[in-house]
Amino acid sequence: MGKYVVRRLLWMVVVLFFVSVITFLLAFAVPGDPAKSIAGTHATPEVLQRIRTSLGLDLPLWKQFGLYLWHLLHGSMGYSYETQLPVTTAILERFPATIMIAVYGILFELLIGIPVGMMSALRQYSIRDRAFTVLSLVFLSLPGFFLGMMLMYFLAYKVQIFPLGGYEGWAAPLYGILPGLTVGLGGAAWYSRLLRSSMLDILSADYVKAARAKGLPERTVVWRHIMRNAWSPIVTLLGMDVGWFLGGVLVIEVVFGIPGIGWQAWNAIQTQDLPLIMGTVLFAALLVTISNFVVDLAYTWLDPRVKYS
């Protein structure tokens, strides 16, 4: 097990290295001049040249990448071209807002998706099951920005339960509910579909029939025999979602005015703020790899048959 953990951690470093190479090359393959984004269209060529020199944009590409890696090894992701803030600061300043949406999103996914999936599976082909199937398809296919605007219109404008977008920090958790619900409803649809099919596979298994035949109460059958085995795909998906949401759900952040790292990255792309773009991608990649790693470890606890060596 210890060996396995070390190997996985080393692989994470390799993955992150390649992610940074790819983002660096992609960012620099895009034509355009970051100096022009910084100084605006009115700036003269001399001014632009001075800005390029001061940011090291006139160095050869390999040298820029070398410097980038060198700073990375020393724990610095560089400075944003636009604000001149350290990229790490810029990301950490915006991260709490992103975490809030991620927490709500995951909470809603699980709270809605799991009961719905269970109810569908336990009454396969019932009216309830069919209704949930149709609803899942609706929420899966609705674009996030549209669902978000609808929720905001009805629950914040027509009926004034929630604020009309914005973010006031963790002290005002009400601001996170609608964006969280928007992310969560789409996700819940996935979870319920996944859980339904994985439970249906198990429901017809011999050991479930045996459990029922020996007169175990239904609750014990469902929780101890069925659910225990149906969890793994859910946990896999959850691991992906944690990483994905913490990387910033861009559309939702923009629609609801949540100043998270997704929105910040969107701005950075528009102004060609390369250090900030690369920093955010690397940060998100780090989160995804970590949460996947945690999920893999969780399997050993969920399913004693799984062993890593």
Added chain:
Amino acid sequence: MRLRRTVMVALMLAALAALALGLAACGGSSDSGGGGGASTTPVKGGTLTVTYQGEPTELDPAIAWEITSWSIERLTYEGLLSYVPEAGTAGAELAPELATEVPTAENGGVSADARTYTFHIRKGVKFAPPVDREVTAKDFKYSFERMMVEPLAPATFFYTGVVGAQDFIDGKAKEIKGYRVVDDYTVQITLEKPDGAFLYAMTMPFTSVLPKEWVDKVGKQIKRKPLGTGPFVIDSWTPGQKIVATRNPNYWDTGKPYLDGINFDLTANPSTALLRLERGEVDVLGDGIPSADYLRTKQDPTWGKYVSDAPEIATFYVFMNVKEKPFTDVKVRQAVNYAINTARIQKLLAGQAKALNQILPDGMPGYEANKQFYTYDAAKAKQLLADAGFPNGFKTTFYGHNVEPFPKLAQAVQNDLAAVGINASIKLMDKATYWDFISLPQSHAGIGLTDWYQDFPDPSDFVGPLYTHPIEGGSNANFYQNAEVDKLYAASNSELDPAKRIAMFAQMQDIIMADAPSAILYQPVWNGMYGKNVGGYYYHAVWQLQFQWMWKLDGK
């Protein structure tokens, strides 16, 4: 069965909670009523709430250049000169700010050779707390020199004409020789050669005054911790969330400002900001009305009167690169001018565009209200094309960036060009790439869209960068040059009589319009909106929204 019951209970509880919350929220709604921004007697007190989608990159006056940064920056920073604080064209007139008067030839502020400017500084102006010290001439010189050597300063080129400025930037001199501190309340600036727009350049926030001890103390944090002499101080800036400003107790103009504070909400999506304004939670839309909501709001019986439409001093136009065939031929360029149905484009932009048919927009001195240069005439366009040797038209690529309204404009122009036989395929790119692309001769971009917003209300700001001295990476996407225009432009710089100088620009405009390097499409209109409780709202020709001089009708 058990499972089902649990879920039902949970759902019922959730519904109850939602209902309770909903009732509580409904009780809180209110309608302030009132007479809107028309009232002219300012009321003291109260806090103004302004929405923006996104935050300024920084509030360092040496660096920030976007108008939204300026609108917030101007709460805190002031310079020697500004503009008359009035709506309409009056707002384009120079006015003293921390200087006691605008230097002119009559008051002895401008020397006979038009190279030396003398500014007298207002006495008793103090920096905001905690600096609390009187501002002197030395502070102005310090602030100016600091800006000139800031590596990211975008606008040093406006001031490199000051004697010794280039040497100072290059590190060959310890100070800018041409910026002299005469005594505590007088500075004198000498230029290498006359520059008719210099006083306008001195209004730009790049020349704002700030105290050295504060810059030294906060270091890099100066970007988010501004401190100057303005009517407000920036109390706090929560990244991405909000900026809170409160009244500056040291402000020199007694009785002002009227507001106690201004809160900037930086998380507001423009559409929801509008809904919040209608609900009374927001006072001014910093980003204006989103185009999709404009007509509905403008025609609304209650809210229509709170919509404030004002032409911006800017133009959207089609550039034609005079170095690229077939646009080398003036007849082809004139044909494009006749071919475009600009009235239809203005209709397409419903409320966001005003007719404009010349280089200088309405509100800019030199604008010729009575002149019509080109009017839509497809037959004439075809005739000109035939005369130029293209009786069947030609094929070309029409360039633009992919942010509205450019894609919409590109399609409209493409249709009009097709009608006279010019077969244009549209090529759009992202904004950052695009501005770079059209500024380089090696891109060979023959025709495309561009726009220009004023830096200051002097016609040299349009004619100079757009129609003289084409250089690689510059703003003259037409790569246009005309010896006669260049001569007049040079002469205008040493002309001290403002009326004569403006007449020269009208003359330059006539020459350029005859050469037709550009086809002017329209002048953009700013669709602003304020709440029922706001007084003193107007759109300023240069500063746009001046939150610092607004007030709340109920003083709350």
